[in-house]
Amino acid sequence: MALTSIFHITKLRQVLSLSVILLVLSIVSNLSSESDINTIAKGSLFSRGFSNTNKWATKSLQDIRERVNHSQSRPQEKIRNILSDQNRTWKDVRILCFIPTANKLLDTRARFVRDTWGKRCTKTLYVTEEYNATFPTTVITTDTLGYKKLWRKVRATFIYLYENYFNEYDWFMKADDDTYVVFENLQKFLFTKDSDNDLVYYGDPISRYLPGGHNSGGAGYVLGRAALKRLVEIALKNESLPFEICANHTHDRAEDCQIAKCLHHAGIATVNRTVVRGRLGNSLFRGFSGTGKLLNAPKILAKIRDDEFYKMYVKGTTNNQSISFHSVKGADQQRMDDFFYGPMNDGTYSTHISDNTPQS
Secondary structure, three states: OHHHHHHHHHHHHHHHHHHHHHHHHHHHOOOOOHHHHHHHHOOHHHHHHHHHHOHHHHHHHHHHHHHHHHOOOOOHHHHHHHHHHHHOOHHHOOEEEEEEOOHHHHHHHHHHHHHOHHHOOOEEEEEEOOOOOOOOEEEOOOOOOOHHHHHHHHHHHHHHHHHHHOOOOOEEEEOOOOOEEOHHHHHHHHHOOOOOOOOEEEOOEEOOOOOOOEEOOOOOEEEEHHHHHHHHHHHHOOOOOOOOOOOOOOOOOOHHHHHHHHHHHOOOEEOOHHHHEOOOOOEOEEOOOOHHHHHOOHHHHOOOOHHHHHHHHHOOOOOOOOOEEOOOOOOHHHHHHHHHHOEOOOOOEOOOOOOOOOOO
């Protein structure tokens, strides 16, 4: 009986201590100077001996002070996020999407991305080699004309994102102008991941070309803040690295293989295939989906209903958790969008997007 009482008393003290710590954290999150933090640390609550009766509480306060001191250079809302993290949902995942394209493809490809899934990203950049008066393009370097110079464009863009958007977004996705993305499914997938600590980048892994593999450029791939920071600071800004380690801006080789080499050098691994599989064991990112061949069969499509199209398209390759599909060109982007978001023949809306449960 005595042991049970001691146990309950100990648990009660821990609960009370945690409540005090949360109260202190809520106060500290609004402080703006070290003197304010010291005032709290030396305040009457702790001078009355509370910290002497519970070293765990004292240590937690020290952790809070260190965390706040470390955060003084950041905007105040960053500190308040310490408290609000528990209230975040998958809808709060902020993703910057960038689409390397070309001015000659704006009307035939990029505008269909802009009018469908591109408008759902938290922010979308269409990266071209020159400005366009009628399309919201972003020009980072002009020496990127043509598909063969895609690596230069992607390389320069990641440096640009790090220098201009690093603190504004949680994740950074590169996708082609013939990639189709189910953005909500991407948010749900990334909700369970850790942007600030994950030393891996996500996509459709391919193992046959590089040691350690690489993620398909066509399916799109995603970097968190930790991966982006290491990529730029350790690899991309070091122009003296040899080609076999990380190609500099003068090379024109396969972009997805080049970014993988640079990421590997920076300590970022290609995702394990088991991580990017859905509940049915299917790949969530589809680099070689064959979508284009199916969608470019108008005589067949004219004769089938949406659910039949789904059955045809599935063929063991996708499910309602799917994130991306490659080789969806031009107006086929709109058909995919109608498939995932539009009304069905019976008047109900598509159920081909995952429910609100984050993917684990």
